[in-house]
Amino acid sequence: MKKIFYTVAVLITAFVITGCQKTLEEEFRNPELPADPPAGNLFAGQFTGLLYQWKLYIKDYGEYWHENGGNGIGQYAQINHRYITNRYAWYQNYNDLTNGQGFYSTSAQDGNSGAITQFNDHYTRMKEWAVMRDNIDQLPQQEQADNRIFYQLATIFKDVWSLRCVDLFNKIPYFDAYKATQNVFFPKYDDPAEIYKAVLNNFKEIASSLPTTYNAMSADAKALFTRHDIAFNGDAAKWVKYINAIRLQYAVKLAGVDQATATPHIQEALLDLPTTDLSFSTYTTDNGGGGGTWLRGVFERSFVHFIPEVIMRNINFGDSTYNPGIDDPRLPVLAIPTRFGDYKGVSMNTDSNARYYSDPNQRYYVGYDNLDAALAQNGKSIYNHATFAMNAPNFPAVMITLAEIDLLKAEVALKTYGNTGKAAGDHIRDAVVNSCNWWYMINGRNAAYRPDRPVVHPVKSDADISTYADVVRAKFNAATGTENKMEVLMLQKYVHLNISNTYELFAELRRTRHPRLDPFVYNNGAKMKPTPERLRYPASELQLNQEEYLKVAAESNYTDPIFWVPQDKRNVPYYSE
Numbered sequence: 001m002k003k004i005f006y007t008v009a010v011l012i013t014a015f016v017i018t019g020c021q022k023t024l025e026e027e028f029r030n031p032e033l034p035a036d037p038p039a040g041n042l043f044a045g046q047f048t049g050l051l052y053q054w055k056l057y058i059k060d061y062g063e064y065w066h067e068n069g070g071n072g073i074g075q076y077a078q079i080n081h082r083y084i085t086n087r088y089a090w091y092q093n094y095n096d097l098t099n100g101q102g103f104y105s106t107s108a109q110d111g112n113s114g115a116i117t118q119f120n121d122h123y124t125r126m127k128e129w130a131v132m133r134d135n136i137d138q139l140p141q142q143e144q145a146d147n148r149i150f151y152q153l154a155t156i157f158k159d160v161w162s163l164r165c166v167d168l169f170n171k172i173p174y175f176d177a178y179k180a181t182q183n184v185f186f187p188k189y190d191d192p193a194e195i196y197k198a199v200l201n202n203f204k205e206i207a208s209s210l211p212t213t214y215n216a217m218s219a220d221a222k223a224l225f226t227r228h229d230i231a232f233n234g235d236a237a238k239w240v241k242y243i244n245a246i247r248l249q250y251a252v253k254l255a256g257v258d259q260a261t262a263t264p265h266i267q268e269a270l271l272d273l274p275t276t277d278l279s280f281s282t283y284t285t286d287n288g289g290g291g292g293t294w295l296r297g298v299f300e301r302s303f304v305h306f307i308p309e310v311i312m313r314n315i316n317f318g319d320s321t322y323n324p325g326i327d328d329p330r331l332p333v334l335a336i337p338t339r340f341g342d343y344k345g346v347s348m349n350t351d352s353n354a355r356y357y358s359d360p361n362q363r364y365y366v367g368y369d370n371l372d373a374a375l376a377q378n379g380k381s382i383y384n385h386a387t388f389a390m391n392a393p394n395f396p397a398v399m400i401t402l403a404e405i406d407l408l409k410a411e412v413a414l415k416t417y418g419n420t421g422k423a424a425g426d427h428i429r430d431a432v433v434n435s436c437n438w439w440y441m442i443n444g445r446n447a448a449y450r451p452d453r454p455v456v457h458p459v460k461s462d463a464d465i466s467t468y469a470d471v472v473r474a475k476f477n478a479a480t481g482t483e484n485k486m487e488v489l490m491l492q493k494y495v496h497l498n499i500s501n502t503y504e505l506f507a508e509l510r511r512t513r514h515p516r517l518d519p520f521v522y523n524n525g526a527k528m529k530p531t532p533e534r535l536r537y538p539a540s541e542l543q544l545n546q547e548e549y550l551k552v553a554a555e556s557n558y559t560d561p562i563f564w565v566p567q568d569k570r571n572v573p574y575y576s577e
Helices: 039-051 061-067 089-093 114-124 127-136 141-169 192-215 219-228 236-255 259-269 294-300 309-315 350-357 371-377 402-414 424-444 462-478 481-512 540-544 546-550
Strands: 278-280 397-400
Touching: 039 127, 039 141, 039 219, 061 114, 061 294, 114 141, 127 141, 141 192, 141 219, 141 236, 141 481, 192 236, 192 259, 236 259, 236 278, 236 397, 236 402, 309 481, 402 424, 402 481, 424 462, 424 481, 462 481, 540 546
Parallel strands: none
Antiparallel strands: 278 397
16 A cells, blocks of 8 residues: 555645635645635545545546456456457456456556456545544634534545455455544554444444534535535435445345344334435536546447346346337437347357358447447347437546435345335335446536437436336235345346446445356366456555555455355346256
8 A cells, every 4th residue: 555644735636626616726725824814625625526536436547448358357357348259269268257358347557447446446536535534623613513424524535545455355454444643554454344344334423424514514614515515415314325225235245144133123214215316416527438437438439338147137028129128228218229220239149149250141340439330230239328428528427326226225124134114025116226226417518419320319207117117016025035035136236336336336236145156168168167256456455564464465356256155145147057
């Protein structure tokens, strides 16, 4: 881990905020210089900088690009894939989880290499939290009252990123991290279960105290909070709901291995959850791969955005065309049709794919830069141009959606972790409806893109959505046993989150062992079932935190499960056969 020396003289990266034309760097000058601004401006600026930090809620272009070369998380979790055939010789190593010739999330330079950058960026991009921690109690009493809310919410951001890193790496430095000002430069790696418990307690304390914190603020401070809160416009009650939502999310993960600790968090979080999707706008104006957000990575990695069969066959039933009232209403809003006017996913069987690929009618123009060519040439379906790659100016930074919360409630009800007020199947139905509404809304934001091609702008039918939601609920209720019901639930999570949140899907796949993926078949029927469990630590840790890293170096592999994988699921591949 990098040695990070904290000073109060931290300036926030300049960007424009709606309703505030000055950049943060201009408005929040170095407080050690003459003509210091009010202390509140420093804390408010740092808060907004952390909230808007790339890779926290705003997904990053470079990270997404590097993660989607063909052997990263999205491909091994079967969320998106190439049109894979045995013409790609490296696929013979697809089962290699030891030498990094198959699955990987790294490159020669850690700094530009996909999900592995979450480790270092967690510490470097959240460093202003430590500045706030070191200074909040040094302020006069009223200034403390006016600024504490910024510090509390910054703690939420830091802790959300901490748990994301636990989900990817298992042990990480947590309790001694961000303590350079206390002469702790080489923090130990902590027990991931203890990190989860500490963070859940932080969520509990902040959610319960935030209303009091807000009420203690002066009128001017509340106005400042409103201006700088680009997510919820100073609505403290909405922040409480968000904190409860993520408390529920991570407590459900903990419950599989420590139900006694997790259950009180689940039960309390259920009492006050969001009633709307929670997101905020990003400030990018470019389309067609511009803007620097993850959608530029989708645009530039178009060749790896075919929809895998594990998703396609769960949303397209019967024949391969879209049949309203029968097929998933999200099918045409998530995917584009093939040159034959139907919807087909990419199989994980290179042998059968090779036969298709040898047929000129099955070749493709996969690029997102030419919709007409893609519709005219593709033999397989890729993710919808209008919804994803060409939607950069309109796609928000997503904090959490109602459908995700519905699916968490469904698991809570199924496993009797708490009282949700509904049967699990009813929550599944709610999830389908809310997910459909979400994705049609996202697509609708890009109505100006190719209005002459209605196939990428499907018309929402509330009746079809309601009918299909009933079908999914019936399927869930008819499934026998917890594991078969979890298969239905997790398939819904796959459809809803898709490429928009591959990290969370990868975590849920490893935690639940659902949905059951297709074995990878390469040359003459040889089946491979690689089961990546975690990421390796960045190579830089050996140089920057050597003594502590060596204590966990043996765990730096792709095969040791994260702590929240239950004992009866360890060493169990997440495949269908």
